[in-house]
Amino acid sequence: MKRISPLRRRLSDYLTEQQRRISAAKLFRGGVSQAAVARELGVSRQAASRWHDLWKAGGKTALAGAGRTGRKPRLSGSDLCRLEAILLAGAPAQGYETDLWTLKRIAQVIRREFRVTYHAGHVWKVLGQLGWSCQRPERRARERNDQAIQRWVRYRWPRIKKRLAKPRHY
Numbered sequence: 001m002k003r004i005s006p007l008r009r010r011l012s013d014y015l016t017e018q019q020r021r022i023s024a025a026k027l028f029r030g031g032v033s034q035a036a037v038a039r040e041l042g043v044s045r046q047a048a049s050r051w052h053d054l055w056k057a058g059g060k061t062a063l064a065g066a067g068r069t070g071r072k073p074r075l076s077g078s079d080l081c082r083l084e085a086i087l088l089a090g091a092p093a094q095g096y097e098t099d100l101w102t103l104k105r106i107a108q109v110i111r112r113e114f115r116v117t118y119h120a121g122h123v124w125k126v127l128g129q130l131g132w133s134c135q136r137p138e139r140r141a142r143e144r145n146d147q148a149i150q151r152w153v154r155y156r157w158p159r160i161k162k163r164l165a166k167p168r169h170y
Contacts, residue, residue, distance in 0.1 A: 018065050020043065021051055021064070022063060022064065023041060024052075024063065025060040026060075027041075028052055034049055037051070037052075074114075075110070079114055080126070080130060083113070084130050086109060086113065087109075087130075091105060094109055103120040103121070103123045103124060106120075106126075106127070107119070107120045107123045110123070
């Protein structure tokens with residue numbers, strides 16, 4: 001596994017959506033049309049229309065939203081930072097023979113360090129929150145001889161490969 005970017009929020013998370021709705025309230029208060037609000041905030045006209053109805057009925061507070069939905073995460077932000085530090089230290093630091101992190105190994109580490117059980121398939125989502133992606137080790141023969149390969153490609157391959165047939169004119 002390799003880190004590709006810092007811990008970040010997705011565009012569709014709750015806080016971003018809440019800020020977008022509050023911006024819509026400010027624009028409605030300023031007399032901006034629903035269509036212009038939709039264009040400005042990058043939402044559909046239907047969403048802008050719904051927001052406008054909510055704003056007319058209850059003002060800015062009606063657009064604030066009900067709060068976080070769904071189940072609370074089992075790993076907090078500080079837990080995720082600690083997990084990332086563990087992963088960056090490498091698998092041998094956790095007692096594994098090789099330096100290869102697998103989803104199963106990471107699930108074991110999470111269970112051991114945080115007392116939280118995740119299915120190995122869900123560990124993938126946790127790693128996505130950290131900005132990590134799948135990296136496969138490069139497979140190369142240990143006895144590989146790069147000089148011999150270059151020599152073969154330069155001298156032997158041109159003699160072996162077929163020449164292009166002359167184009168036919170019909």
